[in-house]
Every structure is written in C-alpha cells, then in structure tokens.
Amino acid sequence: MIGLKGLFKELGNRIVWLLCPMHCPYCDRLIGYHDTECGQCAQTLSGNAFERELPGGGSCRAPFEYKGGVREALHRFKFGGDLNAAKSFSKHLADVMKKHTSGFDAVTNVPLSIRSLKKRGYDQTEIIARRLSVLLDKPFTPALVKIKQNKVQHSLRASERERNPAGCYAPVDKDAIRGKRLLLIDDIATTGFTMAECRSVLLEAGAASVECAVVAFAVLEAPAKT
Numbered sequence: 001m002i003g004l005k006g007l008f009k010e011l012g013n014r015i016v017w018l019l020c021p022m023h024c025p026y027c028d029r030l031i032g033y034h035d036t037e038c039g040q041c042a043q044t045l046s047g048n049a050f051e052r053e054l055p056g057g058g059s060c061r062a063p064f065e066y067k068g069g070v071r072e073a074l075h076r077f078k079f080g081g082d083l084n085a086a087k088s089f090s091k092h093l094a095d096v097m098k099k100h101t102s103g104f105d106a107v108t109n110v111p112l113s114i115r116s117l118k119k120r121g122y123d124q125t126e127i128i129a130r131r132l133s134v135l136l137d138k139p140f141t142p143a144l145v146k147i148k149q150n151k152v153q154h155s156l157r158a159s160e161r162e163r164n165p166a167g168c169y170a171p172v173d174k175d176a177i178r179g180k181r182l183l184l185i186d187d188i189a190t191t192g193f194t195m196a197e198c199r200s201v202l203l204e205a206g207a208a209s210v211e212c213a214v215v216a217f218a219v220l221e222a223p224a225k226t
C-alpha cells in the first residue's frame with residue numbers, strides 16, 4: 001500500500017510530467033511518466049538478442065542494431081545530452097543479460113578519457129552501466145580508466161581499427177578486479193576491437209571472466225560484389 005510519502009512522490013512525478021512531458025526516445029511519441037518507450041516501439045524492439053564474436057576470443061551481446069530510431073536515440077543520448085533514453089537502453093540490456101548470462105559479480109563500463117568526459121560532461125556508458133547494475137541487482141564497479149586518447153573508431157579505415165584502442169585502457173585497482181566475474185558495457189560496437197581490448201586488460205588484471213554487452217551493434221556493410 002502506498003504511504004503518504006509515496007503519494008506525494010507520485011504526485012510530484014505527475015506534476016513534473018505535466019510540465020515536461022516524456023517522449024519515446026525512438027519515435028518521439030508522448031509516453032507516460034513510468035514508461036521507457038511507446039507501446040509500438042516496445043513491441044518492435046523487445047525480445048531481440050544479437051551476438052557477435054569478439055576479435056581475440058569471447059563474444060558480445062546486444063538488444064539492438066544501430067539503425068532507425070535506435071540510431072537516432074543513441075546519437076541524441078551520446079551527443080545531445082538526452083539522457084532519458086538510458087532507462088530504455090538499460091532495460092533492454094537487462095532483458096538480454098537475464099536470458100543469456102553465465103553469471104557475473106559486478107557491472108562495469110568502457111570509460112571515456114578525462115578529456116572527453118570534461119568536454120561532454122557525462123560518461124554515457126557509465127550512466128547505462130549504473131542503471132543496469134540496479135536492474136540486475138549487482139554492484140557497479142569502475143574497473144577501467146582510459147589513459148590515452150585515441151581516434152574515434154568509426155573515423156578510421158578497417159585496417160587501422162585493430163591497433164587504435166591498444167594501450168588506451170588500464171585497470172583502476174587490480175585488487176578490486178582479481179577473481180571477479182565482470183559484465184562490461186559499452187554503447188555501440190562496430191568491429192569489437194575496443195571491447196576486445198578492454199576485456200583483455202581486465203583478464204590480464206586478474207578478472208575471472210568478462211562478459212560483454214553493448215546497446216547496439218553497428219550494421220555491417222555487405223562486401224561489394226565484383
């Protein structure tokens with residue numbers, strides 16, 4: 001039964017919604033205060049689970065492909081400060097991991113460099129990973145730090161992408177990582193080299209296992225027909 005405190009909180013939520021209505025992150029339809037997306041997008045987007053092999057071993061899972069409304073929502077989330085979509089991203093990631101995980105002790109993220117963090121003002125993957133950790137009832141652990149600024153992966157030729165993330169990430173605290181089974185979160189994976197590098201750094205630092213998941217996989221272009 002909802003108490004007086006809960007009643008005032010709910011009332012406050014509804015007033016906030018009236019003053020600042022919520023929109024579906026994927027199609028911009030008006031949604032209720034407690035909704036993460038509209039019914040139509042929920043129907044289209046729910047239940048999908050993609051998996052790709054990572055370079056060097058292991059695999060990565062995702063609830064979405066980076067296209068259509070998902071692409072626009074992720075772009076606004078990452079570059080436009082529209083953080084509301086994190087609720088939906090983390091919910092769909094949680095659905096995938098609940099079905100497919102082999103077990104982990106903590107959730108962590110592929111971090112931004114300090115320079116990028118200062119410029120953007122927030123670390124988008126940390127926001128998703130923290131929400132996900134609540135949904136999955138596991139602690140969030142900041143396990144990695146980005147020590148070197150590299151070029152943005154999608155700006156490079158395929159042949160340059162493998163080397164680009166090398167040496168860019170380091171463990172925050174090996175004692176906190178040792179023996180832990182980690183779930184590593186990023187927003188988008190294209191070739192998987194960044195995720196593979198971070199996974200490798202965590203395993204070298206003593207993590208017992210590292211499962212990987214992203215919000216969306218970039219849609220791979222079919223090789224040109226000759």
Ligand SMILES: [Zn+2]
Pocket residue numbers: 024025026027028029037038039040041042
């Ligand atoms: Zn929608």
